[in-house]
Amino acid sequence: MTILVIGASGQLASHLREQIPSAVFRGRVDLDLAEAATIGPAVQALAPSLIINAAAYTDVDGAESEPATAWRINAEGPAALARVAEQLGVPLIHISTDYVFDGSAEAEYGPDAGTCPVNTYGRTKLAGELAVTTLCERHWILRVSWVFSEFGSNFVKTMLRVGAERDALQVVSDQYGRPTYAGDIATVIRHLATSIAEPSLPWGIYHAVGGRIVSWYEFAGMIFREATQRGLLEQAPAVEPIATASYPTPATRPLRAVLAPSPALNAATGYSPDWEIGLTRTLQALS
Ligand SMILES: NC(=O)C1=CN([C@@H]2O[C@H](COP(=O)(O)OP(=O)(O)OC[C@H]3O[C@@H](n4cnc5c(N)ncnc54)[C@H](OP(=O)(O)O)[C@@H]3O)[C@@H](O)[C@H]2O)C=CC1
Ligand SMILES: Cc1cn([C@H]2C[C@H](O)[C@@H](COP(=O)(O)OP(=O)(O)O[C@H]3O[C@@H](C)C(=O)[C@@H](O)[C@H]3O)O2)c(=O)[nH]c1=O
Numbered sequence: 001m002t003i004l005v006i007g008a009s010g011q012l013a014s015h016l017r018e019q020i021p022s023a024v025f026r027g028r029v030d031l032d033l034a035e036a037a038t039i040g041p042a043v044q045a046l047a048p049s050l051i052i053n054a055a056a057y058t059d060v061d062g063a064e065s066e067p068a069t070a071w072r073i074n075a076e077g078p079a080a081l082a083r084v085a086e087q088l089g090v091p092l093i094h095i096s097t098d099y100v101f102d103g104s105a106e107a108e109y110g111p112d113a114g115t116c117p118v119n120t121y122g123r124t125k126l127a128g129e130l131a132v133t134t135l136c137e138r139h140w141i142l143r144v145s146w147v148f149s150e151f152g153s154n155f156v157k158t159m160l161r162v163g164a165e166r167d168a169l170q171v172v173s174d175q176y177g178r179p180t181y182a183g184d185i186a187t188v189i190r191h192l193a194t195s196i197a198e199p200s201l202p203w204g205i206y207h208a209v210g211g212r213i214v215s216w217y218e219f220a221g222m223i224f225r226e227a228t229q230r231g232l233l234e235q236a237p238a239v240e241p242i243a244t245a246s247y248p249t250p251a252t253r254p255l256r257a258v259l260a261p262s263p264a265l266n267a268a269t270g271y272s273p274d275w276e277i278g279l280t281r282t283l284q285a286l287s
């Protein structure tokens with residue numbers, strides 16, 4: 001049984017390497033998602049029994065200036081993976097994002113809520129979801145949000161770097177979400193992979209999140225509190241809450257695209273993601 005992971009050094013791919021060491025990993029140098037025509041033959045040659053797509057174009061602001069590249073990697077590449085999974089008759093686990101929603105609702109978004117991305121990254125990820133659902137019957141799409149880890153680049157590591165350089169910084173306090181520890185996504189995937197011979201979870205879209213809803217400002221405060229307690233930072237910088245309008249970026253970001261956890265996913269995997277434990281793990285690993 002060969003489990004094929006697309007992605008090698010990203011946050012999720014790195015945790016999958018720890019948790020499913022027997023899997024075969026293909027980073028962008030071996031298998032370029034932007035070259036859709038090459039994907040089918042490359043995957044067929046490996047004859048996997050399960051395909052996990054841990055790769056994506058994740059530079060939200062960058063996608064605004066290179067939309068064609070983001071589209072190739074986030075929409076056309078996953079479409080090619082879905083086609084070859086269907087041909088081989090094997091399941092595909094694909095990852096998506098809170099940014100498929102516009103974030104204008106007060107309530108949390110369930111997997112069936114109406115999508116309406118407000119930026120290019122979100123539009124390309126939504127196109128990837130649609131391709132996977134229409135082209136490959138045996139799919140699980142796991143939506144996650146605000147992913148962080150000791151591996152790769154993310155908000156936690158940015159805060160630690162900026163916090164070491166500056167006495168004060170401003171962080172937006174009107175965008176809300178549920179952060180996700182990449183190690184938790186890997187754990188959920190590991191449980192799903194273990195049950196692949198007799199899947200108990202219906203194919204479809206699920207939200208692999210859990211824990212408190214916070215703003216980026218609150219998240220930054222929690223990072224600085226624990227990082228100073230652990231001696232990762234000598235002193236926490238002063239953090240000033242600001243409105244999104246005062247922090248202009250190339251991409252618009254949804255204000256309240258809060259993913260509602262999926263009880264069926266938690267029941268099937270016997271696991272509930274908890275990002276606050278993940279934050280402690282991340283800061284431990286970086287200490
Ligand atoms: N980061 C976040 O905050 C969030 C991420 N997600 C989703 O979670 C999933 C995992 O993201 P994350 O681990 O954070 O990603 P990272 O940004 O940490 O890593 C990106 C990964 O994509 C791979 N990749 C990029 N371009 C290509 C390409 N052209 N061909 C093949 N592989 C490529 C990289 O490959 P290589 O290993 O070779 O460098 C790397 O493994 C993605 O689907 C993402 O959209 C969802 C919500 C939030
Ligand atoms: C560094 C920094 C960011 N911010 C803001 C910008 C932004 O609104 C928010 C978070 O910054 P980021 O650059 O991490 O945001 P962003 O890259 O948009 O994060 C998103 O990435 C993609 C891949 C996803 O799928 C989403 O779930 C989400 O995690 O904090 C500040 O207010 N102050 C700062 O000093």
Ligand SMILES: [Mg+2]
Pocket residue numbers: 058059060061
């Ligand atoms: Mg980013």
